[in-house]
Amino acid sequence: MRYAVALIALWAMTSAAAHAQEARVSLQTPHYSFDRQTLLRGAKEFVDRCQTCHTLKYLRYSRVGEDLGLKESQVKKMLMVPANAEYHGAMLNTMPAKDAARWFGVSPPDLTLVARYRGTDWLYTYLKSFYRDPSRPSGWNNRVFPHVAMPDVLAMAGGQRDKEGKLVKAGSLSPKQYDRLVSDLTAWLQYTSDPSKVQRMALGPWVIAFLLVLSVLAYLLKKDYWRAVH
DSSP states (O other): OHHHHHHHHHHHHHHHHHHHHHTTSOOOOOOOOOSHHHHHHHHHHHHHHTTTTOOEEEEEHHHHHHHHTOOHHHHHHHTOOSTTOOTTSEEOOSSOHHHHHHHHSSOOOOOTTHHHHHOHHHHHHHHTOEEEOTTSTTSEEESSSTTOSOOOTTHHHHOEEOTTOOEEEOOSSOHHHHHHHHHHHHHHHHHHHOTHHHHHHHHHHHHHHHHHHHHHHHHHHHHHHHHHHO
């Protein structure tokens, strides 16, 4: 029992210290429209840049197709990179976990729910906070998540920065294009953590219209009722 309590206390202290270290960096808020085109771009960027290492094991390809209005053939062409991927299966990575653990020191985590756990501001800022650090095994570090094992997979697009966030080597994209890329990825990860939001947003205008019509009918009914009373 004492051993368990000690472990819990150590975990709490470690988590608090890590949180305090992360909190020193001011989080930025991404600005994007949570619409079909944004999510399609984000999905493509995730498949091209992230899915080699990271899984989305709680999200099926078929669900993405339904939510984003894609045919099965379009999903297979645009998003299904692994040779053994199945349309009704989960979005798994292509790198064996044992190889990832050997190369990075830890197996890359599943990212299906990361936006729900971390928040979109944290994700957006994290992706833009990598800097060169020769002391790290990967050659990279991160101001939001110090000593993270992940390298900067967006460096070729967004360029390289120093520890203060100053751009020291330009990437293939302009700052505006790079910002949209990171915003699209953030939007996609927000979607993976709550896919039903797409359906809720689609139903929203119909619900509002129904309530407006119902309000008009209720008002007319009330007016007719009280006219008969008086």
